[in-house]
Amino acid sequence: MGSRPDMREYLMQTASEIMIAKDSSEVSLSEIAEKANHSPALVQYHFGNKQGLLHAILERDGRRALAQLHELMDLDLPAVEKLRIHISGLVSAYQRAPYLNRLIHYMIQSEDQEVSGKVFTVFIEPLAKFYEVILAEGVASGQFRDIPPMHLFFIVTGASDQLFYRSNTLRVFGISEVTEEVKKDYVRSVTGIILGGLLVDPGAAARIQL
Amino acid sequence: MGSRPDMREYLMQTASEIMIAKDSSEVSLSEIAEKANHSPALVQYHFGNKQGLLHAILERDGRRALAQLHELMDLDLPAVEKLRIHISGLVSAYQRAPYLNRLIHYMIQSEDQEVSGKVFTVFIEPLAKFYEVILAEGVASGQFRDIPPMHLFFIVTGASDQLFYRSNTLRVFGISEVTEEVKKDYVRSVTGIILGGLLVDPGAAARIQL
Known part of the structure; x- marks a missing residue:
């Protein structure tokens, strides 16, 4: 090295x-x-300085997730499938970097406007755009109810990192660690709840195997 | 004073x-x-010490929320109504104390086992019990799909505090502050998504005006 x-x-x-x-x-x-x-x-x-190091970590951890996001937006898939793939990828991103949401929060608070500005350009705005595009597609095709993109952003990112953020409470539920099985089960519930709640035709929920 | x-x-x-x-x-x-x-x-x-002060704040802020939780459990209402009231109350609790989740997280990490143990007894365990009881009631009455209480705990508490945790990102969505109207809209979306995704008979979603 x-x-x-x-x-x-x-x-x-x-x-x-x-x-x-x-x-x-x-x-x-x-x-x-x-x-x-x-x-x-x-x-x-x-x-x-420390901010420079933390920003480099954020870029490293986020690059992969954001590259996937852009690929996903361009895929020829129904909005519901794109959202399902996104949630699964997001939970995995938080598994690799459980500090991601907190690091983004901390960097936005920086008094250095260049630092906080970069976090907006690199993370928040592309994510916001993704939810806007996905919702517009889903609403246009009649699949999704029309809710504000900001709400979907907050609900999806808020729910997706909790398995790792709250890992110190797992023992209350008889779970000692986050195995692949525990993660898969959680992805299934988050996807089932969010897609189930977002779909106009909830019968579709069964057909697409929530 | x-x-x-x-x-x-x-x-x-x-x-x-x-x-x-x-x-x-x-x-x-x-x-x-x-x-x-x-x-x-x-x-x-x-x-x-500082831990003692933080614990006193946690007890003060949590007491009201937990008292409501116990009343709610005993009410003669369908599980879906109890969960709706709970989500609305939880978002308001986070509005009053936006640091609540982070404070709980910090206190659980304490090396003083008495401190972290108290957080479990006073907060985590009663909340976990609430989700367990509500889900059992909703599943028994045929209203809810059967998902693990831990998942509902994480999804509800994770989504409910984001409007305040992410208040520094609101401007990306053209919102300058969390007014009562902004909060009400968010509660409507969180309730709509979570109840909509949890209900077995999604037609009920329309009847109960999500």
Whole structure:
């Protein structure tokens, strides 16, 4: 990991691991430097400051999810299928990076307008656009009820990360960890509830096997 | 506010206001003391430590919501009506205390087992019980599909606080603040989606005016 890109990648990976272990997006330069076994100055050299490092992590984690989003929008599929695929992908994105919503929230709060502005351009606006397009398609084809895109955005992203955000409460329900089976069951319920509630013709819910 | 109960109330109120203003549950003893114009020692005198203060806030904010929950469980109403009333009450609870989910999350992470244990006894377990009872009633009466209570817990609580948690993204949707009208519209969508997706006979969705 001597070359510059490898070191960047290593420091980003270290910071993600700390966020996952702490179950928080609150991570300090000195924590990252200590775990990476390097000086805080090296982190500063590669990323400018903590915000620069966190933004690089956000871009890395979000790039894959957003690329999938764009592909999905262009696919020749009914809106209901696109939304089903999206929810499943979103839950998996939160599984890989359970701190994602909290990191986005934290970055938007930044006093540095360039930092918060970038989060809007890179994340919030494309996601908002996706829900707008999907809803317009679904309403036009008579599949979806007409609800505000903002509501669908909040309901889908709010429900999708809870299995990981609330992982410290799972034991109340007799579950010790989030296995693939636990995740699949959750995706099935979230998809079933949201698509079932959004469809105009609820009989279709049965036909498309919610 | 010289007497002891008033001072406790005043310090709790100050801490809530800081959490709302910072849009975060991360608040330090010195921030609270500074804004309250008292010494950190006074906060320690009344609450022992920061955890004690945060726990007192959680109990204050949660007491009302949990009292309503117990009344609701005992009402002679169909499960679908109970869930509708619950969602509306929950969104209002998050409006009053937008930091509630994050504070619960933070307190559960506490290394002090007595603190995290109390959060389970006072919040998580009664809520889990509520979803279990409501679902059992709704499934027994043939109204609800049979989904795991944990899933309904996560979907309802995850979706209900997003209007406030994501208030810093509202401008993307042309909304400048959460008015009563904005809140009512959101409650209507969350209720419509979740009840619509949970009902076995989706025709009932129209009859009960989702």
